[in-house]
Amino acid sequence: MAVSSAPGKVYLFGEHAVVYGEPAVPCAIERRARVGVEQRADSKLRVHAEDLSLDGFTVEYGGSTDDRPDVDVSESLISAAMGYVDEAIAQVRDVTDEDEVGFDVTIESDIPLGAGLGSSAAVVVAAIDAAARELGVSLEADEIAERAYRTEHEVQDGQASRADTFCSATGGAVRVEGDDCRSIEAPDLPIVIGFDGGAGDTGQLVAGVRDLREEYGFAADTVEAIGDIVRRGEEALADGDLEELGRLMNFNHGLLSALGVSSRSLDTMVWAARDADAYGAKLTGAGGGGCIVALDPTPETETALSFTPGCEDAFRAELAEAGVKRLE
Ligand SMILES: Nc1ncnc2c1ncn2[C@@H]1O[C@H](COP(=O)(O)OP(=O)(O)O)[C@@H](O)[C@H]1O
Numbered sequence: 001m002a003v004s005s006a007p008g009k010v011y012l013f014g015e016h017a018v019v020y021g022e023p024a025v026p027c028a029i030e031r032r033a034r035v036g037v038e039q040r041a042d043s044k045l046r047v048h049a050e051d052l053s054l055d056g057f058t059v060e061y062g063g064s065t066d067d068r069p070d071v072d073v074s075e076s077l078i079s080a081a082m083g084y085v086d087e088a089i090a091q092v093r094d095v096t097d098e099d100e101v102g103f104d105v106t107i108e109s110d111i112p113l114g115a116g117l118g119s120s121a122a123v124v125v126a127a128i129d130a131a132a133r134e135l136g137v138s139l140e141a142d143e144i145a146e147r148a149y150r151t152e153h154e155v156q157d158g159q160a161s162r163a164d165t166f167c168s169a170t171g172g173a174v175r176v177e178g179d180d181c182r183s184i185e186a187p188d189l190p191i192v193i194g195f196d197g198g199a200g201d202t203g204q205l206v207a208g209v210r211d212l213r214e215e216y217g218f219a220a221d222t223v224e225a226i227g228d229i230v231r232r233g234e235e236a237l238a239d240g241d242l243e244e245l246g247r248l249m250n251f252n253h254g255l256l257s258a259l260g261v262s263s264r265s266l267d268t269m270v271w272a273a274r275d276a277d278a279y280g281a282k283l284t285g286a287g288g289g290g291c292i293v294a295l296d297p298t299p300e301t302e303t304a305l306s307f308t309p310g311c312e313d314a315f316r317a318e319l320a321e322a323g324v325k326r327l328e
């Protein structure tokens with residue numbers, strides 16, 4: 001049995017625009033997915049997902065959709081939950097040249113699903129590392145990131161950037177622009193997260209931005225303007241200038257909102273954070289519902305969010321220095 005964990009992330013800047021080659025700066029946080037993998041005697045894949053928002057369930061099947069047994073959750077939920085694990089295992093079979101190998105996979109995660117904190121990337125990164133090690137292969141972080149990116153790219157119908165997966169594999173703050181992925185220095189940021197209890201459909205939201213961008217020149221300009229914000233944000237990060245970072249996060253949120261990926265509850269939480277004198281606040285990840293990220297060294301934003309209707313959970317998040325971790 002091999003067990004690995006990998007962190008979730010917040011986007012300080014640049015989600016969505018990163019899909020079109022603009023830079024983005026995500027930052028790993030200490031909320032992790034842990035994935036245990038044990039080789040089976042046969043070639044089946046059995047997944048046990050113990051998750052807060054999906055009631056824990058177990059699926060066992062031989063690899064083809066027809067072979068899936070009846071379980072007490074809807075087929076769409078199973079497909080949604082299985083897609084990433086399935087493809088991650090396919091990547092491991094490919095990289096290790098072990099086409100016929102089967103696994104028991106157990107997933108535990110502190111990262112809410114579909115909420116913009118990169119649960120999919122964390123699960124995929126941890127699964128790839130653990131499954132490869134179970135077969136006696138130790139992959140470098142770059143290789144794990146590459147295979148995890150291919151997984152997200154496949155599952156999200158060709159619409160994925162390298163940002164989430166690289167960040168989860170390497171930890172810390174990173175900068176991603178197209179295929180260029182690198183770690184960057186970041187000061188200790190006072191990150192506060194508000195979670196509305198909901199989720200967004202990453203594929204649909206990305207497709208919505210793609211359509212807007214194709215239809216309107218000003219939507220394409222908006223995507224480019226987000227790239228400009230990210231470049232200024234990198235300077236503010238290097239200077240440790242929290243006020244400027246906050247202003248730029250506010251601007252970034254406005255442009256994401258213009259691109260149609262915010263929601264009433266995300267906007268409400270963003271305004272609650274601003275009213276509490278956070279340096280700045282924005283949605284994180286694909287949007288549509290899920291989480292906002294704010295910067296505030298005082299307890300004010302967390303307290304204000306916890307009293308904000310529509311905010312289900314407010315918590316502080318530490319930057320995760322480590323990416324993928326080998327636990328067993
Ligand atoms: N704990 C988990 N167990 C099984 N699958 C998970 C788990 N967490 C995330 N996933 C997979 O990731 C998907 C959510 O990813 P996504 O829509 O990209 O949102 P995000 O990455 O922001 O959380 C889920 O539908 C599921 O397939």
Ligand SMILES: C[C@@](O)(CCOP(=O)(O)O)CC(=O)O
Nearest residue numbers: 015016116118160161285286
């Ligand atoms: C919208 C996007 O930029 C980020 C999605 O992040 P998340 O899966 O919602 O955490 C898509 C991508 O970069 O693949």
Ligand SMILES: [Mg+2]
Nearest residue numbers: 118119120121
């Ligand atoms: Mg994701």
